[in-house]
Amino acid sequence: MTSGWKPTAPGIVVTQQSERSQLQNKEIALRLLQARLLEIELAKKAEERAKLKGEHVAAGWGNQIRSYVLHPYKMVKDHRTDYETSNAQAVLDGELDEFIHSYLRSRLGGE
Numbered sequence: 001m002t003s004g005w006k007p008t009a010p011g012i013v014v015t016q017q018s019e020r021s022q023l024q025n026k027e028i029a030l031r032l033l034q035a036r037l038l039e040i041e042l043a044k045k046a047e048e049r050a051k052l053k054g055e056h057v058a059a060g061w062g063n064q065i066r067s068y069v070l071h072p073y074k075m076v077k078d079h080r081t082d083y084e085t086s087n088a089q090a091v092l093d094g095e096l097d098e099f100i101h102s103y104l105r106s107r108l109g110g111e
Contacts, residue, residue, distance in 0.1 A: 012033065012036060012037070012040075014029045014030075014032045014033040014036065015029065016028040016029035016032065064079065065078065065079060065080060066078050066079065066099070067079065068088060068091075068092075069088070070088055073086075074086055074087070074088040074089070075088065076088050076091045078099050078102060078103070080103060080106065081099075081102040081103055081105075081106045083098065083099060083102035085098065
């Protein structure tokens with residue numbers, strides 16, 4: 001007895017022939033199909049997650065987004081956009097709006 005079941009998804013074929021009962025073969029084939037479909041779905045999700053995450057950049061020296069100089073003069077520089085400010089204390093207090101605007105302008109192509 002052979003049990004072959006072809007789903008509507010192209011390229012996926014599951015065949016089960018080890019049992020004597022056609023019903024048991026069909027149940028096993030359906031479980032195999034479900035496992036393969038789940039495997040494909042998990043691979044798609046992992047690929048989408050990797051695409052959203054982007055390329056990995058090590059958090060090491062020389063890979064920082066901003067530099068803070070607090071002595072002998074005060075300056076904060078964004079290395080992605082080359083935006084600089086001498087009000088380092090305001091940046092340290094959380095005032096990042098100008099950096100955000102500068103980054104968005106650089107991403108849109110206008111300065």
